[in-house]
Amino acid sequence: MPMKGRFPIRRTLEYLQKGEIVFKKSVKIMTVNYNTHGDLSEGARKFVFFNIPQIQYKNPWVQIMMFKNMTPSPFVRFYLDDGEQVLVDVEGKHHKEITHHVKKILGKTDQVLEAEALAKMELSNPANFGHKKYFLRECMSEVEGQVPHPGLVPLPKEMTGKYRAKMAATSDE
Amino acid sequence: MSARQASVHAKWVIGQVIGTKMKKTAKVRVTRLVLDNYLLKYYNKRKTYFAHDALEQCTIGDVVLLKALPEKRSKHVKHELSEVVFKVGQVVDPLTGMRVAGKQYLEPLAESTEDAEVSLTEKLEQLNITASSPPSPS
Numbered sequence: 001m002p003m004k005g006r007f008p009i010r011r012t013l014e015y016l017q018k019g020e021i022v023f024k025k026s027v028k029i030m031t032v033n034y035n036t037h038g039d040l041s042e043g044a045r046k047f048v049f050f051n052i053p054q055i056q057y058k059n060p061w062v063q064i065m066m067f068k069n070m071t072p073s074p075f076v077r078f079y080l081d082d083g084e085q086v087l088v089d090v091e092g093k094h095h096k097e098i099t100h101h102v103k104k105i106l107g108k109t110d111q112v113l114e115a116e117a118l119a120k121m122e123l124s125n126p127a128n129f130g131h132k133k134y135f136l137r138e139c140m141s142e143v144e145g146q147v148p149h150p151g152l153v154p155l156p157k158e159m160t161g162k163y164r165a166k167m168a169a170t171s172d173e
Numbered sequence: 174m175s176a177r178q179a180s181v182h183a184k185w186v187i188g189q190v191i192g193t194k195m196k197k198t199a200k201v202r203v204t205r206l207v208l209d210n211y212l213l214k215y216y217n218k219r220k221t222y223f224a225h226d227a228l229e230q231c232t233i234g235d236v237v238l239l240k241a242l243p244e245k246r247s248k249h250v251k252h253e254l255s256e257v258v259f260k261v262g263q264v265v266d267p268l269t270g271m272r273v274a275g276k277q278y279l280e281p282l283a284e285s286t287e288d289a290e291v292s293l294t295e296k297l298e299q300l301n302i303t304a305s306s307p308p309s310p311s
Contacts, residue, residue: 011213028185029238031258035276053215056206063205065187067236070259071266072276079185079238083255087267 010053019054021099021107023062029079030055033067034090044074046095078106181241181251186222187258190235198250199224199231201239225253234261 002008009015023030032052034044048066056064076098078086086106090098108116128135141149147159157163183203192200201224204217224239225246231237231254240255259265264273272279 013213016213029187031187038276052206056215057208063183063186063203065204067259069275070264071268071273072278073266073268075268077267079187081184083240089268 007050010050016054016057019051019058021051021055021058021103022113023055023059023106024108026081027059027062027078027106028081030062030064031067031077031079032064032074033071033077034074035069035072040091041074043093043095043098044076044090047090047098050095051099076102181245183222183252184241185255186239186252188222188237188239190231190233190237191221193226193229193231193233195223197226197229199226199237199254201237201252203239222252223250225250227254230254231257232261235259 003011005011032044032048034048035041036045052064052066056062073089073091076088076090078088080086088098088101088105093101124134126136129137129139132138137143139149140146147155186201186203188201188203190199191202201222203220203222205220206215207218208215222239224237225242235257236259238255238258239252242251242253245251246253265271266273266278269278269282271282
């Protein structure tokens with residue numbers, strides 16, 4: 001049973017997570033002005049159709065607004081935290097060129113992204129045990145190949161505390 | 174640390190003015206894209222903000238950039254008008270700086286006037302008007 005819509009792949013988590021552009025912390029608002037007809041806006045239209053969901057997924061706190069048919073030529077405008085505005089003319093460009101350009105000017109570089117991912121991994125060590133919300137496992141009994149929890153499977157007699165205590169008492173005598 | 178001193182979450186927002194009936198205050202509707210968790214599609218979610226507009230320069234339909242105030246001005250007003258991005262009916266194209274309506278430029282582009290001047294000077298040279306030669310009687 002196929003998905004509904006024109007390019008339903010845009011509505012998959014895998015596609016959204018593949019977004020390349022992660023904006024720098026100072027970018028607060030992104031505005032795209034484009035036209036619904038005309039060849040020069042074609043790249044801008046494709047950019048809005050394919051890439052805006054990816055950008056918004058990776059940058060949930062950036063406000064993105066689209067304006068249609070307001071000006072004859074399409075452009076993208078960014079509003080930064082210190083009041084600075086960045087204007088990008090996208091007339092006649094292909095949507096991939098637009099994404100590359102935007103990533104180059106205002107996106108975090110691959111190096112920075114990798115460093116951040118590494119730092120995030122370091123914070124959560126999979127070898128630690130604890131509450132299910134923060135760690136993978138709560139008890140060693142959950143690991144395959146280890147002694148199972150005595151509540152589910154009774155321990156063999158030799159491992160129980162009372163047998164061991166009895167053995168220690170009889171050996172001492 | 175009282176809640177009153179906490180700053181506003183949204184520092185800069187862009188929205189459309191929907192009401193100007195209050196004195197020196199503009200009611201601005203801000204839309205953000207929110208992901209629908211089941212459909213995995215983005216939809217516009219509206220929120221209204223009140224912004225302080227000291228000069229009462231906003232009309233309904235303007236697209237406006239708001240800046241968060243360092244402290245709340247009143248119970249609802251936490252932002253002030255930073256600049257009018259697109260004034261309704263008088264949109265200025267940021268790339269060329271000229272007034273625009275939809276896909277057309279309202280002001281003529283500069284290139285046409287230069288062509289007219291060049292052709293005028295060429296035409297004057299062709300006429301060969303000189304002061305010395307007397308006008309021929311006809």
